Amino acid sequence: MRRDLIFILMSVEIMLNGAGVAFVAAGSRWGQPDGQIMFLFILAMAASEVAVGLALVLRLYHQHHNLDADAFSDMRG
Amino acid sequence: MEAAFYIAGAVAIISTVLTITRLNAVHALLYLVVSLLAVAVAFYTMGAPLVAALEVIIYAGAIMVLIVLVVMMLNLGKRAIQSERQLMQGKIWVGPSVLSALLIVEVVYLIARARLSGMPLGSGSGVLAPKQVGIGLYGPYLIGVELASMLLLGALVGACHLGRPVSEKAEARYDRNSDGSRARSGGNLVRAGAGRSPDAP
Numbered sequence: 001m002r003r004d005l006i007f008i009l010m011s012v013e014i015m016l017n018g019a020g021v022a023f024v025a026a027g028s029r030w031g032q033p034d035g036q037i038m039f040l041f042i043l044a045m046a047a048s049e050v051a052v053g054l055a056l057v058l059r060l061y062h063q064h065h066n067l068d069a070d071a072f073s074d075m076r077g
Numbered sequence: 078m079e080a081a082f083y084i085a086g087a088v089a090i091i092s093t094v095l096t097i098t099r100l101n102a103v104h105a106l107l108y109l110v111v112s113l114l115a116v117a118v119a120f121y122t123m124g125a126p127l128v129a130a131l132e133v134i135i136y137a138g139a140i141m142v143l144i145v146l147v148v149m150m151l152n153l154g155k156r157a158i159q160s161e162r163q164l165m166q167g168k169i170w171v172g173p174s175v176l177s178a179l180l181i182v183e184v185v186y187l188i189a190r191a192r193l194s195g196m197p198l199g200s201g202s203g204v205l206a207p208k209q210v211g212i213g214l215y216g217p218y219l220i221g222v223e224l225a226s227m228l229l230l231g232a233l234v235g236a237c238h239l240g241r242p243v244s245e246k247a248e249a250r251y252d253r254n255s256d257g258s259r260a261r262s263g264g265n266l267v268r269a270g271a272g273r274s275p276d277a278p
Binding site: 004006007009010011013014017021024025027028031032033034035036037039040041043044045046047048049050051052054055056057058059061062067 | 093096097102105106109112113116119120123124125127128131132135136139140143144147148150151203205209210212213214218221225228229231232233235236239240243
């Protein structure tokens with residue numbers, strides 16, 4: 001299994017995009033604008049998520065010089 | 078229109094599968110951008126022109142550039158030149174180029190068809206115009222817009238806080254406990270996956 005933090009973030013983006021595709025397809029199937037509106041909310045959420053996530057990645061790389069998710073096991077409480 | 082949708086969907090699926098199977102982050106990002114562009118074309122053929130434009134501008138334009146910038150920042154140093162040289166050679170660019178060429182052919186076809194039929198782009202039966210989306214967004218979904226603004230403000234403050242420069246003192250205090258310092262002193266380095274059994278997922 002892959003544990004690179006950058007790949008984890010990219011996979012989250014793919015999943016959010018898939019959810020958005022489902023919303024837009026349903027909205028266009030029933031001719032309602034609600035699906036597109038939901039996609040706009042997903043877009044805002046993905047943008048904020050990637051901003052905070054990348055700031056965390058930079059900080060973690062600065063401290064551990066490593067991007068493997070398992071390298072941060074010493075962070076558990 | 079149907080065929081265009083299926084071709085764009087196939088390109089999206091192929092490029093997404095290639096994204097999650099690449100080993101190099103930059104190659105994966107290339108395919109991810111192609112995947113987002115293909116999804117945008119699929120949105121357009123589904124009758125959602127506003128969302129298609131936003132997908133290109135925000136997803137492929139802003140978010141992906143952010144990730145590319147971070148990948149480049151993490152790659153600084155002597156290794157960067159060598160890895161850049163590796164990235165430029167080989168046949169890495171062929172796959173994304175072929176997939177994007179398919180998409181551009183499709184977009185040119187759609188634009189030409191709209192021109193010939195005399196209707197403006199992004200109109201016709203089954204198309205949800207941006208006007209309808211805007212009326213819905215600022216009507217029943219107004220509270221959602223406010224919540225999204227709060228979320229974006231929170232993300233802005235959080236990213237600024239996490240990205241602030243670290244003082245030397247705080248770094249030294251942290252560094253005593255970090256993996257890096259333990260590795261340098263030859264102490265008990267916490268290795269990746271050290272405590273996990275081999276058959277765990």
